[in-house]
Amino acid sequence: MNKEQIAVKMILDRWNASIKNLDVVLAALNDDDLMREVAPGKNRGYYLLGHLIAVHDDMIKLMGLGEKLYPELHEPFIKNADKVMVDEFKVSDLRLNLNRQNEWMKQQFDAFTNDDWYDKHTAVSQEEFVAEPHRNKLNIVLTRTTHLQYHLGQLKLITKHDN
């Protein structure tokens, strides 16, 4: 394994471990728990769950993998803040969406070659990419991993109650 392959492994390991952490945190909370705010007046678990799925859905487009799986989540979970729109989705359905999305993305990622990872993402032009070769698909995974960890730290604050 050469250094550029090692770097890909390092970043994918962090992504996969973070997705696994998310699964563990969500598995410890029931659907009612997830309707609670992570702290008084802050986002609810429901919103953060939808937000993460919607942000990961954007990765699909940025990485040139096709269309979003759940475009209906953009409006309530990215464009708008929590508690602005009526709650349209069931927590149980969001959980299923997340699981399907994780499986689908894993299959896609497994098929990437090393060169694919260092190839430009779709929001950068070929011209810009020559000067800024770090704007590649691997960087999409890296930045969304840190985004996921940021919200994981918040989700972890929801206290489990006996419902």
Place this chain on the structure above:
Amino acid sequence: MNKEQIAVKMILDRWNASIKNLDVVLAALNDDDLMREVAPGKNRGYYLLGHLIAVHDDMIKLMGLGEKLYPELHEPFIKNADKVMVDEFKVSDLRLNLNRQNEWMKQQFDAFTNDDWYDKHTAVSQEEFVAEPHRNKLNIVLTRTTHLQYHLGQLKLITKHDN
């Protein structure tokens, strides 16, 4: 810039941006704000600030850069949970420690060559490293960046009051 250098840049960019985010979050809170819990019954800002400095201090050893700058922070901020020990430090001093540590680490990181980044960290043996070349210094920065983002998401929940 070849791919292995691009990967180093990507990971250091995320570290530097996360440290910058931490500065911005801390600058928006005064010392009294930081004595508050991020959510009811959870860690205080004070503890998370000390915890991050202590964890970053461990990086110094793991990356073979010498001894910790603030070994006295290990006991109250890593070994023990929040509110177990008497609060021994002033928030203002912790802020200074963090700034000095960030400057010192930046100087050290700036002097690293590309090969240094892919060299083994100090907690792995030469033998293990042959089989697991991802256990390098760059990975220390990557894993601590995700750790930092996890706690950043929590610090961001502290509401600023007019003290």
